[in-house]
Amino acid sequence: MLEGLPPNGATHVMRVDAPEREARSIADIIAESFDPAEVATSAFEIAVTAEDSPWAVEAYFGEEPDEDAIRELVALVSPDHAAAAVFSTLDKKDWVSASLEGLAPVAVGRFVVHGFHDRGIVGPHQIGIEIEAALAFGTGHHGTTKGCLAAIAAYGKKRRPARTLDVGTGTGVLAIAAGRLFHTPTVASDIDEVAVTTARANARANKAAPEIRFLHAPGLDAGAFGDMGPYDLIVANILLAPLKRIAKPLARLLAPGGTVVLSGLLPSHANAALAAYRAQGLRLVRRRTIEGWTTLELSRNADRPRR
Known part of the structure; x- marks a missing residue:
């Protein structure tokens, strides 16, 4: 992360x-x-x-x-x-x-990511996600997290996924956002066991635990990913090198017509990530750059078979 x-x-x-x-x-x-x-x-x-x-x-x-x-x-x-x-x-x-101290709440779409000291600012039609900066990566203040939250919010305006996968979950903020917005099964994984423990605790605190299953796993090769897939929405907020490494297994887990959100990318790295996923039959739908970090949204046509 x-x-x-x-x-x-x-x-x-x-x-x-x-x-x-x-x-x-x-x-x-x-x-x-x-x-x-x-x-x-x-x-x-x-x-x-x-x-x-x-x-x-x-x-x-x-x-x-x-x-x-x-x-x-x-x-x-x-x-x-x-x-x-x-x-x-x-x-x-x-x-x-x-x-x-000094960390202001972050509002993206309906989501408001905040600390315990700002619980009272969440409006009745907003989705409050309480994440403490002291727990793990992903307080919502980084441009990569904001880009992913924006992509999840935009997806939710058009459809609701049957299943969501959050790769490199960190604090679990993106999995919690998906679970709270869609109320459908979400899988969240991380290579760091401490992050998984933290994310699970955050999901319970945010009343999103029933929708989320957490996995401690490197990469996407564990059989559990396939058993719980395919996924209509996959979010991977990591870095260029691991994004390229998981392009093929990630594409295999994507449902026909599904959407992939990639982040953790400097603008100069975005095209390299895009090329790796285009090779798996995905096409670019939208590119966001927030605070110097790029988030890519990609999709595969519903009639395109998984490789």
């Missing part, structure tokens, strides 16, 4: 204030440079004066980080911000609330 899985008991934090574009870039480069089991990152807007609206980046480390190495990463985006980065130590009991 793109953002890290926050470590239990993380006590070391790096913070730097920067304009939105630089803040998002700094958060991404740190997240992509470390094992997600060891580092968590977030970029969020700071509520200040009307004349200025800066953002902040915070990175949480399970062990004391090499400050010079972190500054070198930040300098790839901005040398000035690298020099301004501040490192500190938090009490273990405080880091979770600190990671959530």
Whole structure:
């Protein structure tokens, strides 16, 4: 996944204030440079004066980080911000609330992804999904997650899938969104066992557990995927390399006339992912780019056989 899985008991934090574009870039480069089991990152807007609206980046480390190495990463985006980065130590009991501070709810279509502190803002016709940033990747604040939520919402305006598959579920936010919107069976998988445990707990907390079956599995070769398929809607929010690797087995799991949503892609990577899925008989329906990340929606004609 793109953002890290926050470590239990993380006590070391790096913070730097920067304009939105630089803040998002700094958060991404740190997240992509470390094992997600060891580092968590977030970029969020700071509520200040009307004349200025800066953002902040915070990175949480399970062990004391090499400050010079972190500054070198930040300098790839901005040398000035690298020099301004501040490192500190938090009490273990405080880091979770600190990671959530400043994270505003995210509204995409009918979905509102929020923390426990914003439960009251969900309207009567909206679907609230409560996800805490301290649990696993997928708080809804990343452009890849927003792109997938937008695709799920758009799909729901036209039809309801008999079955949905969420590959690389993270916190389970996309599976929960599908389960809450469609009320039909959903399968959610992840290579990370901790993510699966977290996602299952989130589904229970969001009253979506009856619709979702969670699988801890690398790739899509486990027999359970086929046993519960085919799927009318498949969402895979991962990265280019694994998206290309699973193109063939994923296409086999897709029902005739089904839709595939691919994300975790930089704009420069989108065509490579598209080529891999076109080779499996899928065609591009829509391309979204949100906050520097691209989401592809593809489909296969109803009369096209699975390979």
